Amino acid sequence: MSKMTLQTEGDSCLVVMRRFAASPEAVYRAHTDPELIKKWLLGPDGWSMPVCINEARPGGKIRYEWTNGKGHGFYLTGEYLELNPYHRIVHVERMFLPDPTPDNHAETTFEPDGEGTLMTIRMTLPDEQTRASMLASGMEHGMEASYARLEGLL
Amino acid sequence: METLDAKFAALADPTRRAILARLSQGEATVNELADPFEMSQPAISQHLKVLEDAGLIIRRVEGTKRPRRLAGTGIEAMNEWLAMLGATMEKNYDRLDEVLADMNEHKQSKQNKKGEMR
Numbered sequence: 001m002s003k004m005t006l007q008t009e010g011d012s013c014l015v016v017m018r019r020f021a022a023s024p025e026a027v028y029r030a031h032t033d034p035e036l037i038k039k040w041l042l043g044p045d046g047w048s049m050p051v052c053i054n055e056a057r058p059g060g061k062i063r064y065e066w067t068n069g070k071g072h073g074f075y076l077t078g079e080y081l082e083l084n085p086y087h088r089i090v091h092v093e094r095m096f097l098p099d100p101t102p103d104n105h106a107e108t109t110f111e112p113d114g115e116g117t118l119m120t121i122r123m124t125l126p127d128e129q130t131r132a133s134m135l136a137s138g139m140e141h142g143m144e145a146s147y148a149r150l151e152g153l154l
Numbered sequence: 155m156e157t158l159d160a161k162f163a164a165l166a167d168p169t170r171r172a173i174l175a176r177l178s179q180g181e182a183t184v185n186e187l188a189d190p191f192e193m194s195q196p197a198i199s200q201h202l203k204v205l206e207d208a209g210l211i212i213r214r215v216e217g218t219k220r221p222r223r224l225a226g227t228g229i230e231a232m233n234e235w236l237a238m239l240g241a242t243m244e245k246n247y248d249r250l251d252e253v254l255a256d257m258n259e260h261k262q263s264k265q266n267k268k269g270e271m272r
């Protein structure tokens with residue numbers, strides 16, 4: 001059974017839910033502390049994040065740069081809009097592949113769930129066309145990542 | 155990628171999603187599709203054209219009729235994309251599980267040390 005769910009909601013939302021066996025405080029910190037982020041937000045095997053800027057305050061900047069160590073890489077920039085420590089984060093981000101994807105507005109909540117945490121990410125896109133192009137460019141990236149992983153296997 | 159754009163744009167309309175839902179039960183003619191939606195044939199035909207251009211449905215010729223059916227590959231391409239996004243996130247979160255376990259261990263060993271010092 002998969003622990004994570006990903007579903008579309010209405011015309012312009014993607015909702016991801018995932019449970020963690022840790023406190024909301026720990027899960028929140030793992031999303032806002034660069035030293036922790038670099039350990040897990042990496043995508044397919046073989047990728048690393050040499051640059052991780054995460055200024056966890058309203059108006060603070062986000063910049064992640066990934067590389068597969070074989071000359072392939074891409075980056076993401078973003079800004080924090082709201083932060084309620086250990087409970088909720090609202091931020092906007094876009095990927096550069098190398099052209100920028102449309103802004104993705106995301107609200108992430110961390111709710112106590114028994115001994116652990118239920119994290120919900122609700123990504124809202126301004127309009128259907130924007131979602132379409134984000135999904136399209138995401139697919140390009142996803143495929144490239146899959147090819148990169150395949151390279152690793154060969 | 156243009157076709158994928160077209161697919162998502164086509165799917166953003168509730169009537170077109172309803173048409174796809176109807177076609178998922180089997181082939182249907184324009185007349186059969188127009189009835190339940192209480193729409194004129196030209197209006198339905200316009201929606202069908204968008205769906206066809208996006209590669210989501212296929213038209214068959216049968217005498218004077220032009221029944222439509224789902225094009226499996228169009229829906230599959232999008233499901234594939236969602237599956238890929240999901241797989242990448244799952245992998246990240248499996249790693250995060252380990253990071254969280256380490257954080258907890260670290261915290262506990264710190265607490266133990268504090269206890270020893272007392």
